[in-house]
Amino acid sequence: MKAQMQSTTLLAAAAAAVVSLGSATSAGAQMAQGAGNAKAGAAAYARYCVGCHGPQGDGRGENAQWIEPKPRDFTEALFKCRSTPTGTLPTDNDLYQAITRGFVMTNMPQWRPLTPATRENLVAYVKTFSSKWHTQSPGTPITIPAETPLTTESILHGRQVFQKMECWKCHGPAGHGDGPAASTLTDSKDQPIHPYNFSTGTRFKCGTTNADLYRIFMTGLDGTPMPSFADQLQPAEAWDLVHFLRTLQPAHSPEAAMWEPYQRAHGSQLPAIGPDTTTSTQ
Amino acid sequence: MMHWCRSWSRRTALSSAIMLLIGPGLVLAAPRAAHAAVRADGAAATGATGSATAQYEAYLRRFGRERIVAGARAANDRINIAAHRQRAIPAFARKYNLPCSACHTVWPQLNNFGQVFRDNGYRLKNERDSPIDQAPGYWPAAARITPQFRVDRSDHQPVDAVPGDPASGQVEKTITQSGFDLSGIDLLMIGTLSKRISFGLIPAAESDGSWHIEAAYVRFNDLMNTTWANLKAGKFELDNMVSEKRELLLSGNGGFYQSYHFVPAGDATTFGIGDNQIGMELSGHSINSYTRYSAGVFSSTDGEVGLPQGRGYDGAVAFSQAFDAGTLGLERIGVFGYRGSRPTTFETLDGEPVPSTGLNTKPFYRAGASGDLFFGNLELLPLWMHAEDDVALATGSFGGAPIPDGAQSPTWNAGLLEAHYYIGHQFVLLGRRESVRMSKQALPDTPSDFGNIDATALGFRYYPIMLSRTGLAIHGEYSWSNTIGTAPLSEIGSGEPPLDPGTSVKSSSIFMALDFAF
Numbered sequence: 001m002k003a004q005m006q007s008t009t010l011l012a013a014a015a016a017a018v019v020s021l022g023s024a025t026s027a028g029a030q031m032a033q034g035a036g037n038a039k040a041g042a043a044a045y046a047r048y049c050v051g052c053h054g055p056q057g058d059g060r061g062e063n064a065q066w067i068e069p070k071p072r073d074f075t076e077a078l079f080k081c082r083s084t085p086t087g088t089l090p091t092d093n094d095l096y097q098a099i100t101r102g103f104v105m106t107n108m109p110q111w112r113p114l115t116p117a118t119r120e121n122l123v124a125y126v127k128t129f130s131s132k133w134h135t136q137s138p139g140t141p142i143t144i145p146a147e148t149p150l151t152t153e154s155i156l157h158g159r160q161v162f163q164k165m166e167c168w169k170c171h172g173p174a175g176h177g178d179g180p181a182a183s184t185l186t187d188s189k190d191q192p193i194h195p196y197n198f199s200t201g202t203r204f205k206c207g208t209t210n211a212d213l214y215r216i217f218m219t220g221l222d223g224t225p226m227p228s229f230a231d232q233l234q235p236a237e238a239w240d241l242v243h244f245l246r247t248l249q250p251a252h253s254p255e256a257a258m259w260e261p262y263q264r265a266h267g268s269q270l271p272a273i274g275p276d277t278t279t280s281t282q
Numbered sequence: 283m284m285h286w287c288r289s290w291s292r293r294t295a296l297s298s299a300i301m302l303l304i305g306p307g308l309v310l311a312a313p314r315a316a317h318a319a320v321r322a323d324g325a326a327a328t329g330a331t332g333s334a335t336a337q338y339e340a341y342l343r344r345f346g347r348e349r350i351v352a353g354a355r356a357a358n359d360r361i362n363i364a365a366h367r368q369r370a371i372p373a374f375a376r377k378y379n380l381p382c383s384a385c386h387t388v389w390p391q392l393n394n395f396g397q398v399f400r401d402n403g404y405r406l407k408n409e410r411d412s413p414i415d416q417a418p419g420y421w422p423a424a425a426r427i428t429p430q431f432r433v434d435r436s437d438h439q440p441v442d443a444v445p446g447d448p449a450s451g452q453v454e455k456t457i458t459q460s461g462f463d464l465s466g467i468d469l470l471m472i473g474t475l476s477k478r479i480s481f482g483l484i485p486a487a488e489s490d491g492s493w494h495i496e497a498a499y500v501r502f503n504d505l506m507n508t509t510w511a512n513l514k515a516g517k518f519e520l521d522n523m524v525s526e527k528r529e530l531l532l533s534g535n536g537g538f539y540q541s542y543h544f545v546p547a548g549d550a551t552t553f554g555i556g557d558n559q560i561g562m563e564l565s566g567h568s569i570n571s572y573t574r575y576s577a578g579v580f581s582s583t584d585g586e587v588g589l590p591q592g593r594g595y596d597g598a599v600a601f602s603q604a605f606d607a608g609t610l611g612l613e614r615i616g617v618f619g620y621r622g623s624r625p626t627t628f629e630t631l632d633g634e635p636v637p638s639t640g641l642n643t644k645p646f647y648r649a650g651a652s653g654d655l656f657f658g659n660l661e662l663l664p665l666w667m668h669a670e671d672d673v674a675l676a677t678g679s680f681g682g683a684p685i686p687d688g689a690q691s692p693t694w695n696a697g698l699l700e701a702h703y704y705i706g707h708q709f710v711l712l713g714r715r716e717s718v719r720m721s722k723q724a725l726p727d728t729p730s731d732f733g734n735i736d737a738t739a740l741g742f743r744y745y746p747i748m749l750s751r752t753g754l755a756i757h758g759e760y761s762w763s764n765t766i767g768t769a770p771l772s773e774i775g776s777g778e779p780p781l782d783p784g785t786s787v788k789s790s791s792i793f794m795a796l797d798f799a800f
Contacts, residue, residue, distance in 0.1 A: 040609075043706070043707070046383075046706075046707065047381075047383040047384070047707045048380075048381075048383070048384050048395070050381070051379065051380060051381040051384070051749075051750050052379060052380075062749065062750060063379035063380075063750050066379055067379055102406075102408060103408075104408055104409050105408065105409050105410065106408065107378060107379050107380075107408070107410075108408075109378070109380070109406040109408055110406070110407070110408075111395070112398075112569065112570050113393075113394045113395040113397070113398040113570045113571065114394070114395060115394075115606050115608075115611065115612055116606065117606075117608055117609055200409060201409055203409075
């Protein structure tokens with residue numbers, strides 16, 4: 001009986017170890033700068049990427065005509081999701097995470113099933129499409145300070161920041177991506193581009209965490225109308241904005257849990273977000 | 283393919299069961315007589331076979347589950363179905379604007395990205411999976427068909443000594459069949475019903491135009507918001523890591539896994555682990571599918587609709603784990619098991635079996651291990667399987683007929699090693715070696731190697747078109763097999779065992795095809 005129990009325990013432990021191994025290998029690893037092999041990446045690019053991004057990396061693959069938003073043009077070396085300041089090249093890890101994570105609401109899937117080595121090689125190959133990678137160095141990743149405590153006040157202040165920085169003009173008063181300027185937006189290739197709709201899910205194009213959200217508006221999304229607010233927002237303000245933006249999402253987040261009762265009780269007293277109230281909220 | 287394999291297994295099993303019920307001595311001593319007895323009446327057993335077998339056989343015939351052959355069936359039907367494959371689904375490429383090569387090493391073989399896509403219920407999870415997110419004109423359907431030229435040859439094939447005169451006796455000949463031909467066609471309709479519910483519907487036509495439902499299921503994905511719980515119900519392929527639905531070899535002898543459909547001569551077990559089954563399956567996987575499991579319960583019908591047998595249930599489990607081997611690639615190993623049962627008697631009315639009333643079920647099982655190993659551009663698919671059938675099934679002892687003296691439950695081992703060498707993502711060299719070895723015969727007088735199989739296949743596939751909409755492969759293949767005392771599983775030739783049960787039957791196939799999907 002004892003031996004049987006030991007065997008059962010051993011089996012359970014082995015199963016747990018195997019499962020945890022599977023989970024560990026799927027976790028988001030970091031790529032060291034310059035770790036990829038461009039030559040090996042060329043084969044992977046031809047297999048996975050060429051259909052959209054094209055053999056020249058110019059975003060003119062055979063599927064590009066059917067895709068909205070259009071595939072990234074690697075010859076411009078202009079990337080949305082970076083840890084580096086606006087106007088600078090991303091790090092290899094930024095590109096690696098973008099490949100791994102994919103871009104929600106676009107045709108760019110999560111390539112996490114590829115081995116880390118394959119993804120690293122793809123990063124190296126993508127960098128061969130622009131001479132900028134030879135003439136410039138990647139920017140220095142911004143520092144993300146510790147998140148400020150989540151309070152009703154921080155959400156309220158974030159709401160004021162959302163109004164003050166005129167986020168609503170593109171993202172809409174409720175964050176549905178339907179602001180008055182939304183229909184006029186174009187990207188760096190003069191292609192129409194839609195602002196993010198916060199009600200569609202919990203994932204952003206550049207991540208899922210609060211830190212990812214903080215990074216998005218402190219670095220901006222280069223090549224799109226989404227600017228960097230690094231010069232306009234203090235870190236505490238940025239975190240407050242993060243807390244408010246989370247309440248616009250459908251998920252049962254801590255922010256939403258804190259905000260919903262407050263809004264039920266005091267919603268009618270809150271100034272509306274939008275053009276008519278700009279003066280009153282400042 | 284499924285249809286063909288079932289036809290083969292039942293036909294051979296029942297024919298052999300009748301032979302064995304006559305008595306092993308008779309079978310071994312006078313195989314010619316036994317053959318003649320089977321063929322003379324086209325189906326009914328001789329008096330010595332007993333009423334149970336006749337009833338069982340009649341039952342199967344009545345419900346369309348068996349086609350015992352009065353003469354050699356047109357071999358092209360069999361080969362066509364053998365060459366008939368599926369699971370290369372350009373509809374997904376159209377939906378997601380991804381090239382075939384994103385999900386396939388070469389189609390229809392999945393790479394790990396395709397495996398994750400499949401495990402997620404054929405969803406990329408990019409918030410555009412639901413049909414409501416697709417253009418109304420999108421139709422989740424694709425088709426695949428394979429025009430071909432083939433030459434198939436089997437030696438030691440019994441035929442009438444005088445063509446057209448069954449009374450003239452039988453002689454053995456080498457039979458060669460060749461010509462331009464066509465495979466059947468699968469309509470692959472797989473997609474999503476909503477953001478988290480997937481479906482599959484695959485009506486399949488054989489080359490003669492007859493249709494059947496190859497697969498039909500609904501899958502509930504990410505139950506409780508986790509990839510570890512997905513529930514699928516309907517008819518679908520077992521969770522075979524080495525998938526026969528996605529194999530790259532297509533010829534008469536190479537276009538199926540011998541291991542997946544073999545049952546010993548005389549064994550009436552109607553099961554192939556490569557056959558689609560009807561039931562429910564709970565499955566789960568890690569986010570990148572490095573760890574996968576499945577557990578299913580299926581009706582004991584081997585995928586046949588109409589509940590033709592009893593009320594029994596089979597069970598299947600599978601588990602696999604992948605490891606990242608750096609520049610070598612991803613290495614996956616796994617285990618699988620299937621435990622089933624089949625009835626040996628039925629309730630009858632006026633002597634006719636009553637459907638779904640199978641009684642006195644007897645068990646069988648299959649268990650094994652497999653792998654999917656990459657060494658750079660070389661992919662190896664090893665598989666080993668051990669199998670056992672109950673002695674009553676193995677000897678065709680139906681209707682309470684006594685089990686022959688000294689009979690025992692047969693066991694056997696099967697193994698294969700398949701190699702793919704990828705030269706880019708549009709050209710692949712193929713090879714496979716497969717063996718089946720009886721380790722314990724059901725009847726004591728049966729030679730130990732009776733039923734053994736060795737099969738080999740070599741080939742290539744070149745994909746000049748691998749777009750996000752369509753795919754075309756130029757396929758060349760040569761395969762050959764050697765079976766001891768029995769007909770080749772491919773049924774090439776007259777599809778019957780040699781007149782001398784100790785004879786080694788050699789069968790070969792040359793196969794050139796244009797394999798396309800759109």
